[in-house]
Amino acid sequence: MLEEGRRGEGRGLKKVAIAFLEVHGLLVFSKITGSLKKSVLSSGAFIRSSLFIHNYPLIYGFLGYSSEMIIDIDEPRYKVVDEALEEGLYVYPAEPLHVSFTRLFLSPTPETYVVPEKAKPSIAHPLQVHYYAIAPGSMFKTVVVYREGFELPRYIRIGKKRWGIIRVRYVVPEGISDVSDTYRGYSSIPVNLGDMRDRGVVVDDYNTVLVTRNNPFIGDRSIIAYIRGRPMHMITYEYGGRVRREYLPLPWSIPLG
Numbered sequence: 001m002l003e004e005g006r007r008g009e010g011r012g013l014k015k016v017a018i019a020f021l022e023v024h025g026l027l028v029f030s031k032i033t034g035s036l037k038k039s040v041l042s043s044g045a046f047i048r049s050s051l052f053i054h055n056y057p058l059i060y061g062f063l064g065y066s067s068e069m070i071i072d073i074d075e076p077r078y079k080v081v082d083e084a085l086e087e088g089l090y091v092y093p094a095e096p097l098h099v100s101f102t103r104l105f106l107s108p109t110p111e112t113y114v115v116p117e118k119a120k121p122s123i124a125h126p127l128q129v130h131y132y133a134i135a136p137g138s139m140f141k142t143v144v145v146y147r148e149g150f151e152l153p154r155y156i157r158i159g160k161k162r163w164g165i166i167r168v169r170y171v172v173p174e175g176i177s178d179v180s181d182t183y184r185g186y187s188s189i190p191v192n193l194g195d196m197r198d199r200g201v202v203v204d205d206y207n208t209v210l211v212t213r214n215n216p217f218i219g220d221r222s223i224i225a226y227i228r229g230r231p232m233h234m235i236t237y238e239y240g241g242r243v244r245r246e247y248l249p250l251p252w253s254i255p256l257g
Contacts, residue, residue, distance in 0.1 A: 088147025194221030
């Protein structure tokens with residue numbers, strides 16, 4: 001977690017890359033949950049993934065960690081984000097470019113018209129679960145800020161049990177400029193609201209696109225949003241034969257030009 005009063009962290013982050021994420025395996029996050037009760041054979045919970053990806057699991061994936069490192073269980077604190085800054089990496093949340101869903105049904109026992117006799121479980125029967133997973137071929141976009149010499153991975157794994165195998169393609173910007181005095185619109189890349197405020201970004205307004213379930217514990221760090229604020233930077237790059245621009249705050253010592 002990015003702690004208040006520690007805004008000097010990450011000063012070695014001087015390079016920026018636009019990252020395009022192509023999903024190669026089923027990707028599942030527990031964003032929307034409910035219950036399917038009408039089906040006799042396969043009733044149970046359903047879980048649907050969000051269209052936006054919080055930046056903390058992305059940071060875990062870019063660092064190659066197999067699972068989250070959480071300390072202070074009563075009030076969870078995500079130590080891996082501290083370590084990412086120390087190692088020279090910060091990843092913004094990912095926005096969807098093209099997303100398709102597929103349904104996945106998991107059950108501890110096979111479906112059958114005959115109900116088998118079985119002993120009553122001592123604790124609880126495992127649930128049958130319907131996942132509405134993000135399907136292979138889906139595309140996302142994010143921004144990575146990193147230190148010179150940090151080796152950016154070509155593949156990462158995120159999501160439930162790290163099912164989500166993602167191929168990452170990077171585009172190096174042609175220029176970065178501070179447009180705080182001229183640009184009055186929202187960022188074109190979603191940001192972690194708490195992370196940006198911790199880094200000294202002044203947030204004038206924001207449109208929320210995702211709030212994770214740990215909001216009571218980590219507050220604004222659970223909120224992913226497009227923001228209007230200062231500083232605001234413009235990143236110019238070429239992709240798909242076109243010159244494109246992204247607007248977002250870069251509260252790091254990024255060389256402009």
